[in-house]
Amino acid sequence: MIGPLRRLLGRRAEPRPPSLDGNTRLNAVKAVALQPVLFAQWGIPDRFDGRFEAVLLLTAVEYARLVRAEENAAADTLLAAFMEDVELALQASGVSDTGMRKKMRQVETSAYARVERVGAALRQGTSAAPEILNSMFGGSEDDAPRATADRLDSLLHALYADPEGLAAATPIIQRLS
Secondary structure (H helix, E strand, C coil), X not given: CHHHHHHHHXXXXXXXXXXXXXXXXXXXXXXXXXXXXXXXXXXXXXXXXXXXXXXXXXXXXXXXHHHHCCCHHHHHHHHHHHHHHHHHHHHHCCCCHHHHHHHHHHHHHHHHHHHHHHHHHHHHCCCCXXXXXXXXXXXXXCHHHHHHHHHHHHHHHHHHHCCCHHHHHHHHHHHHC
């Protein structure tokens, strides 16, 4: 699974061990992405796909931060943990074993491409709001989805810029609320 990711993103493995394992990082991402305020006040759709997109966006930020810090092995383990979590969720939702491989290929390709697009926006200091609107709201340009995408974009950029990263998320979310 990591091999195709490296080819897609053109990254090499980092020789030093990550400071946190992938599941620990993913749990930190999920703790931020699944905060009730993001759904109740910010307007992220409170259903499976909205939660998936929120976790994917925060995974993309953490991935971009790790790559910037040249912790490529830690970045790879985070994405591997994310994909394992997705596979478990799909199994729990009833995707059959025979359909799992095809479904996971689709999810991996889509998720890795979105991680790269969000990361590129963060590195370039450009807006990720169009990507958020596309993936979370099907491209809607209505006011409510636009406001949610703009807030999420601000959150992503603030987390990317903050040296504490995910640890700084709660005060940043409170400030943006």
